[in-house]
């Protein structure tokens with residue numbers, strides 16, 4: 001893929017040409033993606049919402065399960081475990097599944113779509129104290 005100055009991208013849903021950002025330099029594929037995300041057609045708007053939900057959901061996975069949780073005494077999940085959760089985010093956001101709950105030891109995560117069309121990520125810590133006497 002070669003990069004060049006591009007003036008238009010083509011929306012993959014309706015075929016409409018969308019003006020690229022002034023002086024945009026990139027590949028035609030990138031410009032077409034930009035066009036699909038910024039087109040005024042209904043499918044373009046839906047695509048934008050899906051892309052936004054994926055980004056927000058993946059960020060939320062990092063916030064709730066990443067190294068930052070150490071700041072308040074939490075135990076972060078490993079990068080490959082977070083990658084699994086991000087894969088679930090993608091599936092939920094694109095409508096492949098409505099939601100999923102997955103547990104890593106005492107830490108569990110529920111990722112689901114909401115009635116409002118957004119995405120919800122919940123972190124639950126199970127802590128049990130038990131003693132046999």
Ligand SMILES: [Zn+2]
Pocket residue numbers: 011012013014015016036039040041042043044
């Ligand atoms: Zn379109």
